Amino acid sequence: MATPKARSHAQKSARKQSIIDAAVELLSGNVSELPPVSAIAKQAGFAKGTVYIYFESKERLFLDIYQDLYAKCVSNFRRELHLKDIQQVALFWFEQPMFSKLMSLADGVLISSLSTEDKQQYLLDRANTLDNVLTNSQTVNVLNEERDRWHHMVKLTMSSIQLVWLEESMYDEKEPKKEVFIAMAADAAKPVWDAYIKTTLQSKKSKPWHSFLQKNK
DSSP states (O other): OOOOOOOSHHHHHHHHHHHHHHHHHHHTSSOSSOOOHHHHHHHHTSOHHHHHHHOSSHHHHHHHHHHHHHHHHHTTOOSSOOHHHHHHHHHHHHHOHHHHHHHHHIIIIIGGGSOHHHHHHHHHHHHHHHHHHHTTTSOOOOOHHHHHHHHHHHHHHHHHHHHHHHHHHTTOSSOOOHHHHHHHHHHHHHHHHHHHHHHHHHHHHHOHHHHHHHHTO
């Protein structure tokens, strides 16, 4: 039976969300690869062609889900770093285990399926996501050097936490204990943050004129 056409914006949004929910539910199971579009469509209660109306491929569908989770994850970072922020970032892995699974698939499966143009747009969108967090979505003057250093810190922190999550869950079907995982993740990420803070302080000392200008704006 053909799927009735969604006509209103609300109907289209609801249908797209149903497809996303179905994809997440299938990948949340004990699977090591992306479920096929036919399975996603069946889970959502739609015809296979309906999925392609909203997503050009299953890779694009899961990349969109990953990008949304990525934005939520990095929103836990702050320009001024504190231990509780590391713990909050680590907690995201525990609360959103789907993020870890998609992160493992991102470079090798999801991003590699994009065209050169789409890949460039994806990288630009990711950089903009980080910039918005760094500046708290406000127009703040941030030197390129500081921006690049902050981006790198976020990348290393997420990689460190991902490794801890994979090591703790790889040989056990159960998720790691929350408190134990957060403590281990914080220990793994702390050297990255310490190095970032140290480099940032050294940079500010070497550029006293910049601090002066910031104070006298």
